[in-house]
Amino acid sequence: MxxxxxxxxxxxxxxxxxxxxxxxxxxxxxxxxxxxxxxxxxxxxxxxxxxxxxxxxxxxxxxxxxxxxxxxxxxxxxxxxxxxxxxxxxxxxxxxxxxxxxxxxxxxxxxxxxxxxxxxxxxxxxxFPDIQVLVSDKTIPTIKSIQEFKESFEQYTAVSVAETTYDLYLRNLRAKYKVDFNIIYKQTSNEIVPGILEQPGRFGYMDLPNYLIALNQNLAIKRQPILPIKGIGFxxxxxxxxxxxxxxxxxxxxxxxxxxxxxxxxxxxxxxxxxxIESISQGENEEMVLLLKEKELVDKELMERSKQIQEQEYITNMLIACVIIVFLIAYALYNRSKIKSKANKILTAHRLMIENQNELLSKRNNELLELDEEKNNFISILSHDLRAPINNITALAGLLAMDDNLTESQVGSINHVAAESRRLNKMVTRILDVERIESKSTEDFRVIDLTEVIERVVSNYKQQALDKKITLHLDAEGVHNVMGLEQYLFHVFENLLSNAIKFSPLGEAIWIRVIEKDGCHLINFTDGGPGMSEEDQQLMFKKFQRLSAKPTAGERSTGLGLSIVAKYTELLDGKLTWESAPNEGTTFTVALKAV
The missing domain is CATH 3.40.190.10 (Periplasmic binding protein-like II)
Structure with a gap:
């Protein structure tokens, strides 16, 4: 005291x-x-x-x-x-x-x-990171190249604040690409978004945090996926x-x-x-990260629209029921023919009103679905097109490393380039996996030997485990067959083993067991890591979710692994369970029907 x-x-x-x-x-x-x-x-x-x-x-x-x-x-x-x-x-x-x-x-x-x-x-x-994006109202078409910008933006009006970097970047655009668009000025940066929304055909630069806040508020703006600016910082x-x-x-x-x-x-x-913001400031591809965030917000709006449609249908049904009840009572009190005539007119008016409302909601829903499909296609094309230059970088790094005249420092730099290109390739593959799962595109299942798949996964991660002095124990004797797709099974076991190694301290042991019980194969992955809190267990299957537990050797985490495991297990008609407590490790169990 x-x-x-x-x-x-x-x-x-x-x-x-x-x-x-x-x-x-x-x-x-x-x-x-x-x-x-x-x-x-x-x-x-x-x-x-x-x-x-x-x-x-x-x-x-x-x-x-x-x-x-x-x-x-x-x-x-x-x-x-x-x-x-x-x-x-x-x-x-x-x-x-x-x-x-x-x-x-x-x-x-x-x-x-x-x-x-x-x-x-x-x-x-x-x-704070200084990231500025080019934003416009939704009447301006999405520009995908500098040539399109030069051909069309002369007819639009920019909104800016005098003597700021927003104004500097706009003037540089106008001079560099010889696009003579007009610029109107506001007093503060808080007025840029309202200024863009004042009338159609306006655009301007704004800070990334304010753009994301406006996007979360469902304001009628969109980001032009060209000419972003990443400055030194605030x-x-x-x-x-x-x-x-x-x-x-x-x-x-x-x-x-x-x-x-x-x-x-x-x-x-x-x-x-x-x-x-942390992902972009740490060097991840800002265009891809922003596209994923924008897609997430579109998905959220789709869900809200679907909920509104359901609520509207419920209100409509209740309204019809109330109208029917009212006119039934009126039918008992007044003349049958007059009440019937009036009821028909009122019901017809309500039916037309409901049909108009449903038509408007359906049209909006279709527009959102088309926008979602367009973003899915754009992400797939972008990810696919990125693979060719990434593979070329990896191949060229391999050729350069074969030169016997290189110094130790040069070899280290080449190996670093190769490692970073492989990491980027894995990130692109993960994004394509997420999109494939969400589109629910599956191939024909066949009989798969679990032991063979698990042994291949363990073999791939032996070196990663050795680097952290972690011992891998595999108990999967005999033949364990299931119906499925080898690629799906491989991704499930790969993500579970990768997480176990990533979050286990140096010198720990990891157990992988295959048990047959009640007509099912139970595949257990047990680690000696920090375990998960109750809050983490509620969030761990959400995409891009980073939990409170951190990798023990500074490894990178995208927050996609467990969401992929959950989706693929569901497609395989399996069941995913887990047992975990803080400081007591974690066990994930995948249950699949035996063949």
Whole structure:
């Protein structure tokens, strides 16, 4: 109790004794005085800085700077007062730092770091990825090549904010490709989407988080799959040459900030957007990742439309039932012929109304199905076309590695290129597998020997297990036949064994057993990994879902493996069960009918 009281009064002392000593102080001066003030010029830009109706602030950038304040207190014992000053536009925020700034003044407005701007102000290390996409209203056709862009975009109007990178990229497009489109300007980046939606034929650049938020809100915009921009990143700006670069960069590189950043992204953007941005920032193909995310949102809208149709049918049936009941009562009270005539007219009107509503819902549903099919085809074509250059890279790497005159460093670089191309090939194959499962395209089943398939899978993963000093035990004596497709069975066992190796600590053992019971073959995969929490067990079969357990040797995980296992097991008319608890390992069991 005494310790709690001490902490409480320490916090009170911190807040009530933080003096306002002006913002024209260097970091060196603040270190000597053990206190100081930072003036932060900002502009409200959701979800980075949000001003509430009562004037309070929240958002990713706000929490970042509050975290900086506590970082200085915890590490250096320095009390800092944050003086927040709102400005009406990016131009004013940047101009205040560029023209005669004080030492203790920062600027925040999701400011993209560019080489030209580095000549004018000082920049911190980036605190958030800078990815911008070209967005238009849905009346503009999807452009698939630069030639189509040059031929058609002259008739459209761009929306931008003056003196920002949005404006810079649009002007570069206009000059580079000689497309003389008009540009209209808004005051802030929050007005770009409303500006695009004001009238048909408008487009513009916008940040990836704001595009995904607009997409989740079902706004009538779409992404043009050409000319994306990946910048250096968003940074804090300050006086050029200021020694405040030292503590802010130290803070942005600290574990404390990484935890704060990850929680902030999940809080303001959601887990899905956090995973997507992380995938792109770590080097995965951004076009493919965005297509998958957009397809997921289309699937979600299809489900919602289907639900609306069902609800409409239910309401319609209830309405018809109520009308019938009303007119039955009226039939008993009034003249039979008059009531019958009126009832027929009302029922006819309701029937026509219902038919019109059903026709509109059916038309919308067909449009969504066509859009879903178009995205499926585009993903399949893109994945298929990627394989040829990937295989060429792998083959060329193999030829280069055969040269006896290479140095050890050169051989290592060639092997790294080959490994990365194989990893990319596997990712493309996984995406095609997911699309094939969702389209439910199966081939004729035949009798398959489980033992043969499992032995081949174990053989393929022996080296991966040896690298982690993991022992593989296979108990599958005899012949165990099932009806199915070898490719499906191979993918099921491959994903289960790969996960077991990936999440098992060094030196553990993995058991694979085939048991015959009640006319079924039970195939068990048991590992000594960290196990799964109840929350993870509810999420593990969702696509692109990353669980709390992490691979023990830093392996990569796409979040597709268990969803593929579940789908293929269902197609094989099998049953997938599991037993797991935190720190006690996991056992997955696939049950298939014996032949």
């Amino acid at each position: 005494r310790a709690v009281s001490s902490i409480f009064f320490t916090i009170l002392y911190f807040f009530f004794t933080t003096g306002v000593s002006g913002s024209d102080q260097t970091w060196a001066e603040v270190q000597k005085r053990k206190k100081g003030e930072l003036t932060i010029y900002y502009r409200s830009t959701e979800p980075f800085l949000i001003t509430e109706a009562d004037g309070t602030l929240r958002g990713l950038e706000y929490e970042m700077m509050v975290g900086f304040k506590y970082f200085l207190w915890n590490k250096y014992g320095i009390r800092i007062n944050l003086n927040w000053q709102s400005k009406e536009s990016f131009k004013y925020v940047f101009g205040l730092i560029k023209n005669n700034p004080n030492e203790g003044e920062f600027g925040l407005d999701i400011i993209s770091r560019t080489l030209k701007r580095e000549e004018e102000v000082g920049f911190s290390t980036p605190y 940074s804090v700006i300050f006086k050029k040459g200021s020694d405040w670069a030292e503590p802010i960069n130290e803070y942005l590189a600290s574990p404390e900030y990484q935890i704060l950043r990850n929680k902030g992204i999940q809080k303001y953007l959601g887990n899905d957007v956090y995973d997507l």
